[in-house]
Amino acid sequence: MEKKVFERPKLLKKAVFHYCPGCGHSILHRLIAEIIEELDIAHKVVGVPPAGCAVLAYDYLDIDMGESPHGRCAAVATGIKRSLPDRVVFTYQGDGDIAAIGTAETIHAANRGENITTIFVNNGCYGMTGGQMAPTTLIGQNSSTTPGGRDYARDGAPIDLSEMLALTKGSVYIERTTVNSPANIRKTKRAITRAFKIQMAGLGFSLVEVLSPCPTNWKMNTVDSCKWIEETITKTYPLKVIKDTVGDKIQ
Amino acid sequence: MLMRGSHVIAESAIRAGCRFYAGYPITPQNELTEYMAGAMAKVSDATFIQAESEIAAINMVLGAAMTGARAMTSSSSPGLSLKQEGISFLAASELPAVIINTMRGGPGLGNIAPAQGDYFQATKGGGHGDYHSIVLAPASGQEQADLTVKAFECADRYRSPVIILIDGMMGQMMEPVILPEPIDPRSLPPKSYILNGASQRPSRFIKSLILDTRDMEEHNWKLQRKYESITRDLILHESYLTNDANLVVIAYGTAARIAKGAIKRVREMGLKVGLLRPISLYPFPKGAIVELSRIVKHFLVFEMSTGQMVEDVKLSLEGRSKVHFYGRPGGIISTPDEISKVISSLYYRQNLEEEQ
């Protein structure tokens, strides 16, 4: 007897990802589909995709999704969640979306303790627009608008958005993970699952920051991208639970 | 009931089934937000949020509209500039919402006095892309009540943002009003497009990104067909003493009230002057103006701006009659006396007594 050990998540539409080979978005989409399936919440989940590479998330995830203007995901999600408090509402945002143009919306949603979950995909650049400097671009990192590397004196330092959000009273769970290895992918899945469970228990704002490879704009192959996350990015953005006031209430 | 305009709009909105309000402090419309804060707290399934910005407020409304809620935000001129992003997305994603603009003197920070400088912004789209909002301009307390209800109905019917244009005068003015009967929003027909979790149905998405140019073109034409049907069905205007008029003043909102006072005065002097008051600014009452032009050869457009609606009057008439303009921008409120002098001097100069 054959036993099926691996299959396509039911909530992943039968479409071919438009993402570049090695892109973290594809992995994350799959994880989200799996998690929603495992938590059995497809009938009550509403997602808010951003502007950016992941704007087409609704072409892949077979769940209700409402597109937000660039950076406004947390505000749109607030409108959805407050109108439908018993639904599970999450945003899916890149670093430019959440940490530059949408900083205000994000901080205030967290501060209000909006009972939503944010998946913050940090790949250190504006992917879709061609790899410009993001607020999360590392010092010295090349981008199309920082030729020669990000210079602190000119461009400022990479922003610690998750740490900033942890300072708000309304945030209860913030963790930084990555998808550069099978082990880290499993950790990311656990973190997002926990964030959803926290929301379902009505406990407040949860966020998982995922360091995600963008081989195209990093001008690296997939293996080197994953290595670069491990060896370089995590120096600036260490993988850790940044805040967890929920504790054992959610397993 | 004696009530100030801003409270009339807020209370009428709740009675019309508005269950989501997000706003940001800005003068001269804070009374509306404050009324909502108090009144929404008493409605069990209603949400009031003081947003962190105008942009956040309109995007919260966008989210609420996705769930099918009757949702509203309000602001004043500079705030409306900030909301344009969200209004464009509402129009593009075909979502209903009601937006109140208590116009103030501009451009820039301007001042907080009553003005009508946002006509272009409201009626021509305002944000990016080919779209329109439905725009209603009440001129009395009662009309503020009635048009607020209508705004929610039209927003739902046409899946479109609806803007109510008033100014600080309209918002502050106390007048006796019969408030609408409250409705339970749960009694409204279900909406086929809303996002509430794909339970017992296929999943849905709401979006405005359409990368295929041919599909994007078709979406634009689809919106235009909607605007054509709005233009067929929704035009509202008031005609006042136009039957025998040699000169018709065209004005809306506060300016129309001032013009009415002026017309009463010049009528006492025997001048045959009437008023055409557009109530819907988009769609614009073009047909009524063209109809009048068969007899009336002179129109005077009066606005509390440097002249914006006057362009729509000229476009409507296409040279059929002469269009004159008088405007006071920057928050100046003309008196009926001032306008009666403008009317009578135009009347005599054009020798309208001799006409007919």
Ligand code: SF4
């Ligand atoms: S540009 Fe980067 S983020 Fe965008 S799809 Fe390609 S690899 Fe992914």
